[in-house]
Amino acid sequence: MSSQSQPLSPSFSRPFEHALLEVAARPFPWGPGALLVVAFGLLPWLADDYWLNAILIPFLVLSLAGLGLNLLTGYTGQTSVGSAGFMAVGAFATYAFLLRVPALPLPLALLAGGAIAAGAGFVFGIPSKRIKGFYLMVTTLAAQFFLEWVFTKFPWFYNHASSGTISAPRLEVFGHDISGPGGRYVLTLSVVALLTWIAHNLVRGQVGRNWTAIRDMDTAAAVIGIEVDRYKRLAFAVSSFYLGIAGALWTFAYLGTASASSFDINRSFQILFIIIIGGMGSIAGNFIGAAFISLLPLFLSQAGQALLGSSVDPGQIQNLQKIIFGALIIAFLIKEPEGLARMLRRFAARLAVWPLRF
Amino acid sequence: MRNILKRTVLAATLAAALMGTAPVTQAATNEQFIPLPTYRVGPYASSGIPWWAGVIDYLRYINEVEGGVDGVKLVWKECETEWSTDRIVECYERYKKGYNGAPTAFFFTHSTPASYALMDKGVADRIPLVDPAGGRTESTDGSVFPYAFPLLLNYYSQASVGINYIAQKEGGFEKLKGKKIVTVFHDSAYGRETQAPMELLAKKYGFENIQIPVADPGNEQSAQWRQVRQIKPDWVFLRTWGVSTPVGIKTAARFGIPVDRLIGDVWAGSEADVLPAGAAAKGYQALAPFPGGADFEIHRRLRKFILDAGKSDLKDPKFFGSVYYNIGLINAAMAVEALRTGHRKFGNRPLNGEEGGWAFEHLDISDARLKEIGFFGLLQKLKLSCNEHEGGGAARVQQWDGKKWVLVTDWVQADRKALRPLIDAKAAAYAREKNIKPRDCS
Numbered sequence: 132m133s134s135q136s137q138p139l140s141p142s143f144s145r146p147f148e149h150a151l152l153e154v155a156a157r158p159f160p161w162g163p164g165a166l167l168v169v170a171f172g173l174l175p176w177l178a179d180d181y182w183l184n185a186i187l188i189p190f191l192v193l194s195l196a197g198l199g200l201n202l203l204t205g206y207t208g209q210t211s212v213g214s215a216g217f218m219a220v221g222a223f224a225t226y227a228f229l230l231r232v233p234a235l236p237l238p239l240a241l242l243a244g245g246a247i248a249a250g251a252g253f254v255f256g257i258p259s260k261r262i263k264g265f266y267l268m269v270t271t272l273a274a275q276f277f278l279e280w281v282f283t284k285f286p287w288f289y290n291h292a293s294s295g296t297i298s299a300p301r302l303e304v305f306g307h308d309i310s311g312p313g314g315r316y317v318l319t320l321s322v323v324a325l326l327t328w329i330a331h332n333l334v335r336g337q338v339g340r341n342w343t344a345i346r347d348m349d350t351a352a353a354v355i356g357i358e359v360d361r362y363k364r365l366a367f368a369v370s371s372f373y374l375g376i377a378g379a380l381w382t383f384a385y386l387g388t389a390s391a392s393s394f395d396i397n398r399s400f401q402i403l404f405i406i407i408i409g410g411m412g413s414i415a416g417n418f419i420g421a422a423f424i425s426l427l428p429l430f431l432s433q434a435g436q437a438l439l440g441s442s443v444d445p446g447q448i449q450n451l452q453k454i455i456f457g458a459l460i461i462a463f464l465i466k467e468p469e470g471l472a473r474m475l476r477r478f479a480a481r482l483a484v485w486p487l488r489f
Numbered sequence: 490m491r492n493i494l495k496r497t498v499l500a501a502t503l504a505a506a507l508m509g510t511a512p513v514t515q516a517a518t519n520e521q522f523i524p525l526p527t528y529r530v531g532p533y534a535s536s537g538i539p540w541w542a543g544v545i546d547y548l549r550y551i552n553e554v555e556g557g558v559d560g561v562k563l564v565w566k567e568c569e570t571e572w573s574t575d576r577i578v579e580c581y582e583r584y585k586k587g588y589n590g591a592p593t594a595f596f597f598t599h600s601t602p603a604s605y606a607l608m609d610k611g612v613a614d615r616i617p618l619v620d621p622a623g624g625r626t627e628s629t630d631g632s633v634f635p636y637a638f639p640l641l642l643n644y645y646s647q648a649s650v651g652i653n654y655i656a657q658k659e660g661g662f663e664k665l666k667g668k669k670i671v672t673v674f675h676d677s678a679y680g681r682e683t684q685a686p687m688e689l690l691a692k693k694y695g696f697e698n699i700q701i702p703v704a705d706p707g708n709e710q711s712a713q714w715r716q717v718r719q720i721k722p723d724w725v726f727l728r729t730w731g732v733s734t735p736v737g738i739k740t741a742a743r744f745g746i747p748v749d750r751l752i753g754d755v756w757a758g759s760e761a762d763v764l765p766a767g768a769a770a771k772g773y774q775a776l777a778p779f780p781g782g783a784d785f786e787i788h789r790r791l792r793k794f795i796l797d798a799g800k801s802d803l804k805d806p807k808f809f810g811s812v813y814y815n816i817g818l819i820n821a822a823m824a825v826e827a828l829r830t831g832h833r834k835f836g837n838r839p840l841n842g843e844e845g846g847w848a849f850e851h852l853d854i855s856d857a858r859l860k861e862i863g864f865f866g867l868l869q870k871l872k873l874s875c876n877e878h879e880g881g882g883a884a885r886v887q888q889w890d891g892k893k894w895v896l897v898t899d900w901v902q903a904d905r906k907a908l909r910p911l912i913d914a915k916a917a918a919y920a921r922e923k924n925i926k927p928r929d930c931s
Contacts, residue, residue: 180582180585180614181582181583184578184582184610185578185579185582185583186579189575230922280704283676283677283678283681294601294605294625294626294678294679294681294682295677295678295681296602296605296678298605298608298609298923300922300923301923301924310609310613311613385575385578386574386575386578386606387605387606387607387608387609387610388602388605388606388608390602390605390677390678391678392602392677392678392705393574393602429579432568432569436566446529446530446534446538446569448569449529449530449569450530452569453530
């Protein structure tokens with residue numbers, strides 16, 4: 132609360148517009164702040180290539196993709212299984228900008244790629260005016276297959292390369308070469324941190340509240356004067372913008388290359404699982420979900436090898452891991468259908484009053 | 490009191506984090522480490538299981554019967570990837586620095602998308618990326634791609650071997666004029682890879698080049714084969730993959746296209762491709778840089794020392810000598826021979842990635858050597874150099890007799906002279922795009 136001690140004037144002599152407006156001073160976000168300090172300041176020095184290249188970068192990119200889909204599905208209530216298609220648009224558009232406009236610096240190319248993806252999202256969001264729920268999901272499925280086909284069919288998109296594969300022509304920001312693991316990590320982290328901050332503010336502002344109103348009941352939202360169609364299309368565009376940038380980062384900062392098949396329907400499902408497991412309508416949930424989906428299989432695989440070693444057939448270990456992974460997902464969803472984010476919040480709340488129970 | 494649980498959780502997390510970062514050090518031994526990105530589960534498991542059984546059986550044979558490679562023991566670790574590119578990249582990152590002091594000398598990607606993804610990383614880390622009968626075609630030019638090896642038979646050579654075999658059947662290249670050759674291809678990066686060489690060869694020999702795509706996964710191909718039927722082609726080159734191959738063979742039979750006019754590409758020529766097609770596949774031919782069959786000399790040795798000793802990785806002995814098992818054997822043998830080449834230069838000790846790259850670049854396996862190691866007829870002779878990272882460029886042709894593959898030709902050589910300008914142009918374009926200064930290979 133504000134520490135301002137000026138007494139409120141009891142009189143109503145001043146016009147209403149001039150009423151003293153008290154804005155609650157937001158406490159400094161120590162948690163995210165500390166995370167950022169660790170992520171920017173310590174990790175690039177502490178983590179080795181394996182951690183940066185194989186764990187942190189894909190985790191961050193998948194979190195960003197989850198965030199993109201969450202804006203559409205978790206906040207606006209429009210289910211989509213076309214996420215990977217929009218990621219592909221972002222990746223191929225960024226590639227086209229980098230290749231054909233050599234003067235464009237990487238951050239601007241990313242932005243432009245995201246903008247093209249937003250345009251594609253806007254177009255595929257138009258049907259949301261008339262159709263809802265499952266039927267809308269089918270149109271996003273069509274978008275997924277259509278976009279995948281486009282990026283296989285027309286060689287212009289991959290610069291007539293023999294295998295339909297694109298690769299990053301240059302990775303430099305303002306003259307600094309960032310093609311090393313550290314550079315790519317910092318690039319990814321900066322983009323993800325910035326976009327997360329924007330999304331966080333977006334969902335707490337006018338736009339986010341309109342989206343939530345539409346998600347909860349679109350008729351009621353229309354009655355109180357929200358332009359439902361416009362905000363749905365906006366959600367598609369913003370979501371695709373995020374997904375497009377995630378796709379570009381996946382291509383250029385993580386793998387170094389991509390083809391249309393890198394963004395197939397399985398990738399869409401992976402992102403959908405991230406937000407279902409992490410938590411719909413939650414920003415932190417995307418990060419938790421991405422960690423669960425991308426890191427747990429690696430952890431299980433390493434643990435399986437360390438514990439069981441060569442005594443058991445490696446194929447069997449792998450199948451065992453799949454069983455454990457599946458069982459964990461089911462267990463989590465039964466225990467907490469609203470996702471891991473909600474579960475952690477409840478756990479924290481319990482900790483705060485411990486040892487009392489509630 | 491209230492914060493005890495909080496503290497416990499915090500302490501436990503910290504402890505776990507510390508334990509995770511504690512370095513595991515062991516004295517370096519006289520061991521060579523080999524990372525194996527496997528796919529024993531997932532959609533391609535049916536090919537992955539015999540494949541890695543072949544690799545591991547051969548490595549075990551080298552370790553236990555020959556006492557290692559020049560006395561250097563081989564150790565390996567698997568990472569299950571389900572053939573997904575990001576998991577293969579993860580495996581590469583996990584093991585590029587070796588394991589427990591044993592260095593990594595090379596990394597078999599076993600996946601064209603992964604070869605592409607790792608291309609820059611391999612150069613930065615000085616780890617040779619080996620992808621026999623796959624990989625990036627233009628990486629044949631070693632002056633631009635020092636650490637990539639599309640060994641044996643790149644995609645361009647596959648197209649060329651196909652055409653050369655057709656010419657052989659027709660009775661000479663001049664007979665190709667005016668013939669209709671249809672390529673039915675899996676509509677993906679892999680399937681499109683041979684379009685450029687086919688166009689070039691069509692111009693050179695005057696045949697009509699017709700390309701018909703099959704969308705992934707290719708469960709239903711009536712439209713494509715109706716079109717093929719209308720064209721009435723002389724030959725059909727089948728460049729499908731996975732389920733699209735048996736479906737293609739069956740649908741071709743349904744539309745009355747004679748099966749002995751179908752020629753499958755490398756990745757459409759295993760037992761898994763013809764068995765589901767049943768009787769329709771009898772007489773189907775396929776290119777075989779990795780021939781099937783269990784009667785080669787190496788199979789006799791493996792049967793004696795590994796299979797009958799109960800040391801085989803193969804769960805079902807019926808796959809012994811299957812195409813995918815033999816792929817594993819051949820890949821492992823090339824790796825072992827490359828290590829030997831390196832030992833001659835660097836001494837009999839474990840090699841690192843840079844030395845591994847040198848070793849692959851100087852790999853030279855003659856027919857005499859093939860006879861010694863028991864691979865004569867199974868593996869073609871190979872000779873690599875600084876700007877020649879393919880090494881072989883030949884394949885045999887095998888025909889399915891309803892029960893097993895029968896080899897119908899000796900090694901058919903690709904017209905690599907004609908294809909090389911295409912490869913050089915692509916490599917030069919890549920060098921320009923990436924700002925690479927090609928090495929001097931003279």
